[in-house]
Structures are given as C-alpha cells and as structure tokens.
Amino acid sequence: MEKIFGKTEGLRKSDLRRLSNLYRRRLPPERVLTPELAHTLAGLSQEIHRPVALLLDRGGRVVRVGVGDAKDLPIPEGAKAERRLSGFRLLHTHLAPGGLSRPDLSVLFLHRLDSLAALDVEGGEPTTLHLAFLSPPKALEEDWRLLPPKPYFQYLDLDLRAEVEALEEELSRQARVRELQDGSGERAILVGVDTGEGPEAEAGLAELAELTRTAGGVPVGRVLVYRSALDPRYLVGLGKLEELKSLAYHENAATLIFGLELSPAQAREIERVTGLKVLDRTQLILDIFALHAKTPEAQAQVELAQLRYLLPRLVGKGKEMSRLGGGIGTRGPGETKLEVDRRRLLERIAHLSRRLEEYARRREEARRQRKRRGVPLLAVVGYTNAGKTTLLQALARGGEPGEDKLFATLRPLTRRGFLPGVGEVLFTDTVGFIRKMPEELLTAFRATLEEVREADLLVHVLDASEEGALERYRVVEALLQDLHVEAPRVLALAKADRAAPYDLAYLRERLGGVPVSAVKGTGLKELREALAEALLASGVRPQAWAQYT
Known part of the structure; x- marks a missing residue:
C-alpha cells in the first residue's frame, strides 16, 4: 500500500486503502480535474470527515496523497529542477466554504507550484472550485493570481497546460531582462539584524553589500530586521522569512545572505522554509578569500x-x-x-595544519635572517580595501598593483624601501581587517599575522574618504589589541584627495595622522619622514650612510 501523508491518525485500514488507490489515478495534463475525480474526492472527504489532498506532476500522475490541508502535504525537495516553477500542482478538498486560505496560498508561493486548487464539498458532493496561480514578479503586485470561484464543472475545460506555459514564459522573459540589466552575477537578498546597534547595524548591512559584490554577486535587495532577541530556529522569525521569500521572488534572487553567523540548524531550517540558498557573513568572507588565494x-x-x-x-x-x-x-x-x-x-x-606549520617555520627563519641584518620591518595594516597595497607600492616603488576589492591581499607582500635618516627598510602588506573578523580566519592566518607582531613599526592605513572611517579605525585597533601587538604606529590618512576637507580635518583633529594620496603622490614625503622619525624614536639605529641622506 502506498504511503499516505498528513493527519492519518484514527483512520481505518479500509479508508487508508481507498486513499492509496488514488495513486492509480491520472488526469489529462491540460485539465485541473475530471468529474470522476471530483466526485471521488468529495465522497472520500465526507466519509472520513477530513480534507484530502493530491500532489500531481505535469503529466497528470498522482505523486503524493495526503489527509488534511494543503500545508499538511509535504512537497518533495528539489522539485524545481531546471524549470522556473516546480512542475507540481496541488488539488485538495475543503469541507467548509471560505475559499483559499492564507496558508494555502503560502504553500503555492513557497513551493512554486504550477497551480493550487481547492474543491468545496457539501453533503458528499463537489461544489465550488477555487483556483490560484503564481503572479509574475512585478512591483506592488500580489504573489498570486486568484481566479473567480465557480462551480467546478465550469473549470473542466480550462487549459491548465497553456496557463502554466504562459506563466513560465513570462517568468523567463523577466529573468532575461534582469540579467541584461545586472549581468550574470548571482542575485542575492541581503539580511541584516539590528538588536540595538542602530547606525552600526546599517553600516554592517552596507558592508555586506560590498562583500557580496566582491564575491561576484549582485545585491538586489537589502532588509534590516529589528529584533530584541534572535529566533533560535529561524533567526528573524518565520513571518519575516516568508517576506524575504516574496522579495526574492519579485527580484528574481535565488540566494539569501545574512549578516550574522548562522548555526547549522538555523541554516538548514531557513533553507527548508524558503527553498533558497542560504549563506552567512562568515561563508561569504571565506568564499572571497578562496577567490583571491593564489599562492x-x-x-x-x-x-x-x-x-x-x-x-x-x-x-x-x-x-x-x-x-x-x-x-x-x-x-x-x-x-x-x-x-x-x-x-x-x-x-x-x-x-593542512602540518603544511602551515612548515610555512610558519620558514617565515620564522626569514625573520631571524632579517634581524641579523638589522633591517627594520614596517607592517602595513588597516581595514580591508583601505588602500594598503597601493600605498605600499608607492612607498617601496614596487610590488603588485592594488585592487578596489575587499581582501584582495591574502599573503604578506614584502618589498624593500628606503627612509631618510634610517636607510633600507622592508615594507610588508597584510590581510585586511574587518569588523567581527571570523575566528576561523584569525586562526588559519595566525602565521601570516605573526608579521604584524614582529614588525618594528605599523603603518595604519585609514581610508579618509570612507563614511564611518573613525569606526573602522577603532575596529582595526581593537583587533591589534586582541592580537597583542605592541609596536608603535603611524597613521596614514589614505585617499585624502577623495575625502571631503571637513572630514579630513575632523580625522586629523581626533586621530592625528598624515594625509596622503598614493595615486597622486601627495603626502608621501611627509609620510616617509613621519615613519623615519617613529623608527628612530623607537630605538632603531640608522645605517651609517643613511645619516647623510
């Protein structure tokens, strides 16, 4: 006997056998239902005093039989395959009038069903049929299209296959239009959570958008959810997930990216409820690191x-x-x-841990050789995409060109340079920092970050043109404190040519620092002098010939 889903408790074996026989039924692919099936379902529902639900594929074959409402019949995972719609339609009975309920329509929308039909039953006879289809994703339009309720026999000649084909063609057309507008990048809805942080939560959501673009995605929607406490199962609540699913549908997005780290259980539940790919901020950053890892x-x-x-x-x-x-x-x-x-x-x-330990030993040997030579090491640190690599290239007159991307540098890039009154020095670039740096990254890049601990001087590069620069400065300093870095620092206010004069003056008043533009070459002389002065003040001895430069 085939499996019967839903609320089967208390049913007799004979009832279960009759329900199982429904698997043998087959509807014409172009028909919503037939008179024979309508009377069979109505009679069964009346006898067992419960609604009956059928899930059919596009060929008209019954693939699942259930007892209860539409939400009680589980839809197979991975049903959509390559289609825009799932390829399934649901037909169920109602023992009381009232039409399609909100839970019914949620099942239609969340599972991308071809159609959803509800057959009213009175006295064991089929009466009114309620029919709904998804709407093409257009602004300010409902997620579904309800046809007028009519006696079921008036829908017997409706061409269901033509309706579905027309809907899929419209969905495909709109998807092509959006792809031409945004390119072929993966379209994603970004979800931030504000539990009382206020402006910091908004800044985090903006940063999540930049991370998404760096990973090759297209952020097509941003949602900031206000919650006093996080939902342990759904993070933002089941109702909000349905809203996000609706937004993703209208924006033709297949991915949800959350600004907080999700627990394994939360990720599974959110994917199950929405049917979308779900990522969190940590996965996104790891993905960017994988994209930029070359060595x-x-x-x-x-x-x-x-x-x-x-x-x-x-x-x-x-x-x-x-x-x-x-x-x-x-x-x-x-x-x-x-x-x-x-x-x-x-x-x-x-x-991998053993391999990284070997790399760490080689790096330690290189540091010992450098110390024997007495060449000072200057580590360039700062928030990701602050302009560290571009500034290093300008100071050292060599190295790789910088990129306007987050985490473009993953390995210590060391280049030789010269400072007036000091002589030869080494500049080394480092991994960019970011707020709420994933612990996995700090652990994995431990050997790389040793360069920061061993440096004689830190060049803290701060993007002066970035809104929220002061907060980014605090993030980097807090991470350096967590890493127990005690080396003296010189602050370089990078991209000064792009910063508003008032903002630049405000940062200098609060933090000090040397304004510099690595692209235009302004401020480099003053920065070199500030670096040399800081090195000499920290006890670094100048090379003999450098005293006269």
Whole structure:
C-alpha cells in the first residue's frame, strides 16, 4: 500500500486503502480535474470527515496523497529542477466554504507550484472550485493570481497546460531582462539584524553589500530586521522569512545572505522554509578569500578555515550540502571534500595544519635572517580595501598593483624601501581587517599575522574618504589589541584627495595622522619622514650612510 501523508491518525485500514488507490489515478495534463475525480474526492472527504489532498506532476500522475490541508502535504525537495516553477500542482478538498486560505496560498508561493486548487464539498458532493496561480514578479503586485470561484464543472475545460506555459514564459522573459540589466552575477537578498546597534547595524548591512559584490554577486535587495532577541530556529522569525521569500521572488534572487553567523540548524531550517540558498557573513568572507588565494600557502590557509567552519555543519546531505551548481559559497575545498566522512575530513585538517606549520617555520627563519641584518620591518595594516597595497607600492616603488576589492591581499607582500635618516627598510602588506573578523580566519592566518607582531613599526592605513572611517579605525585597533601587538604606529590618512576637507580635518583633529594620496603622490614625503622619525624614536639605529641622506 502506498504511503499516505498528513493527519492519518484514527483512520481505518479500509479508508487508508481507498486513499492509496488514488495513486492509480491520472488526469489529462491540460485539465485541473475530471468529474470522476471530483466526485471521488468529495465522497472520500465526507466519509472520513477530513480534507484530502493530491500532489500531481505535469503529466497528470498522482505523486503524493495526503489527509488534511494543503500545508499538511509535504512537497518533495528539489522539485524545481531546471524549470522556473516546480512542475507540481496541488488539488485538495475543503469541507467548509471560505475559499483559499492564507496558508494555502503560502504553500503555492513557497513551493512554486504550477497551480493550487481547492474543491468545496457539501453533503458528499463537489461544489465550488477555487483556483490560484503564481503572479509574475512585478512591483506592488500580489504573489498570486486568484481566479473567480465557480462551480467546478465550469473549470473542466480550462487549459491548465497553456496557463502554466504562459506563466513560465513570462517568468523567463523577466529573468532575461534582469540579467541584461545586472549581468550574470548571482542575485542575492541581503539580511541584516539590528538588536540595538542602530547606525552600526546599517553600516554592517552596507558592508555586506560590498562583500557580496566582491564575491561576484549582485545585491538586489537589502532588509534590516529589528529584533530584541534572535529566533533560535529561524533567526528573524518565520513571518519575516516568508517576506524575504516574496522579495526574492519579485527580484528574481535565488540566494539569501545574512549578516550574522548562522548555526547549522538555523541554516538548514531557513533553507527548508524558503527553498533558497542560504549563506552567512562568515561563508561569504571565506568564499572571497578562496577567490583571491593564489599562492600555495594562502590556498592552504583558506581551505583550512573553510573546513573548520564547515565541519560542525556536515549533518546529512541536505540542500545546503548539494550546491553543485556553483556560485557564491562554493569556492574552495569543493563538494568532493565536503561530503567525505568526518574521519577523512579531520585527516585533511591535520594535513593542512602540518603544511602551515612548515610555512610558519620558514617565515620564522626569514625573520631571524632579517634581524641579523638589522633591517627594520614596517607592517602595513588597516581595514580591508583601505588602500594598503597601493600605498605600499608607492612607498617601496614596487610590488603588485592594488585592487578596489575587499581582501584582495591574502599573503604578506614584502618589498624593500628606503627612509631618510634610517636607510633600507622592508615594507610588508597584510590581510585586511574587518569588523567581527571570523575566528576561523584569525586562526588559519595566525602565521601570516605573526608579521604584524614582529614588525618594528605599523603603518595604519585609514581610508579618509570612507563614511564611518573613525569606526573602522577603532575596529582595526581593537583587533591589534586582541592580537597583542605592541609596536608603535603611524597613521596614514589614505585617499585624502577623495575625502571631503571637513572630514579630513575632523580625522586629523581626533586621530592625528598624515594625509596622503598614493595615486597622486601627495603626502608621501611627509609620510616617509613621519615613519623615519617613529623608527628612530623607537630605538632603531640608522645605517651609517643613511645619516647623510
């Protein structure tokens, strides 16, 4: 006997057998229902005193039978395949008049059903049919289209297949228009959560948009959710998830990106409810690191961070573990490494840890040789995309060109330079910092960050043209304090040519620092003099020939 879903408690075996026989039914693909099926469903519902629901595919075959309302019949996962709609339609009975309820229509929308039909039953006979389809995603329009309720026999000649084909064509047309407008990047809805932070939460959401663009995504919607306490299961609440699903539908987005780190259970529940790919801020940053990791050391560091993050999330093979289609959140170790058993995964983590220890030993040996030579080391630190690499290139007259991207530099880029009155020095670039830096990254890049601890002087690069520059300065200083960095600092107010004069004056009044534009070459002489003065004040001895430069 085929399985019957839903509220089957208390039903007799004969009732279950008759319900199971519904699996043998087949409707013409172009018909909503037939008179025979309408009377069969009405009679069954009357006898068992419960609604009956059928899930049918596009061929008219019954794939699931349930007892209860539309929400009681589970829809198979992965139903959409390559179509815009799921390829399934749902037909169920109502024992009381009232039409399609909000929960009914939510099932239609959340599962992208081809159609949803409700058949009223009175005295064991079929009466009124209520029919609904999804609406094409247009601004200020409902998510569904309700047809007028009519006696069921008046819908017998409706061409269901033509309705579905027309809807899918319109969905496809709108998707092509949006792709021409935004390019082929993965469209995503960004979700920030404000639990009382106020402006900081808004800044975090803006930063999440920049992270998304750096990862190759297209942020098409931003939602800041205000909550006094986080929902332990859905983070922002079930009602808000339905709103996000609706927004994603209208914006043709397939991904939700949250500004907070999600627990494994939260990620699974949100994906189950919305049917969308779900990422959190940590996954997004790890993905960017994987995108920019070019050297063997950087690649090993990123893979180790990703595996440590994903290890507690390897529960079964749910939707969150089957993203074979590519896109944001899939770079790095890949599906083959993520779906191995836990023992092999731990072995891989141990192997990567040993490799990074070897890299750390080599780096320590290079530091000892540098110290024997007596060449001062200046570490360039700062918030991500503050202009560190561009400034290093200008100071050292060499190195790689900077990029207007977050986390474009993952490995210490060391170049030789000269400072007046000091002589030869080494400038080293470092990984950019960011607010709420994922712990996995700090752990994986421990060896790289040792360069910061061992530096004789830090060049703190602050983007003076960025709104919220003061807050970014505090974030970097707090992270340096957490890393127990005690080296003296010189503040470089980068991109001074793009900063408003009032903002630049305000930063200088609050923080001091040297205004500089690495692109235009202004302020570099003053910055070199400030660096030399700070080195000499810290006890660095100048090279003999440099005293006369």
